[in-house]
Amino acid sequence: MADRRLYRGSSAEERRAQRREQFIEAAIRVYGEQGYRHATVKAVCEAAGLTERYFYESFSHSEELLVASFQAVKDFLFGELEKAVAGTSGDAIGRTRTMLQTYYEVLKGNPQSARVFLVEISGVSPAVDRALIAALEAFGELITRTLTPREGGGAADEPLLRAGVVGGVLHIALSWILSGYSRPIHEVVNAALRLCLVLNPGAVKPGRGSGV
Incomplete structure (x- = not known):
C-alpha cells in the first residue's frame, strides 16, 4: 500500500x-x-x-505567500548572522561589527531578498505587519544578545530604544541600497555600529573608543 x-x-x-x-x-x-x-x-x-x-x-491567498516568502528570507538572513557571530571570538563590539558586516553583505548579495525584507513587507495588511513586527523584535534580540552578553551597563532592556536602533539599522540598509551602494561597506557598518552602541555604551572600554 x-x-x-x-x-x-x-x-x-x-x-x-x-x-x-x-x-x-x-x-x-x-x-x-x-x-x-x-x-x-x-x-x-x-x-x-x-x-x-x-x-x-x-x-489561501497571495498575502499568505508574501508572509511565507518573508519568513524564508528572514530565516536565511538570521541563520547567516547567527553563524557569523558564533564563528567570531573577541569582545562585544567585535562580534557586533561582524554581525552587521554579514547583514549588509547578505542584503547586497541578494537584492531580491533584500527588497522583500526591507520594502515589500511593509503596510500590506495587519496580518503581514504582525509578521514584520515579530521579525524586527527577533532582530533586536539578536543585536542585544551580541552586544550585551555580560558587559552590562546598557539600555538593552528598554524596548522602545531597541526598536529605534533596529529601525535605524534597517533604514541605513535601505538608504545604502537606494543609493546604489555608493558608500563603502565599512562606512555603512561603522554607522550602524555607532547606533547599536546606544544599547550598551559600557561596551566601549575607557581610553579605547569604539574603533569606529
Missing part, C-alpha cells in the same frame, strides 16, 4: 512540500523584480513553473 503513495520516489507530502518551496523561491524573485503590489498569482505560478491549482494547494 505504501508504494501507491509514492511517485518517482517521492511521497505526496514530499511533492507538496517541494511545490511550496518552488512557489516561495519564485515569489522572492517576482516580488524582488516587480514588487508585491504589482505581482500576480499568475506571474508567480509562471515563475515557479506550476499551475494555479497547485498554488491554492499551499496558500
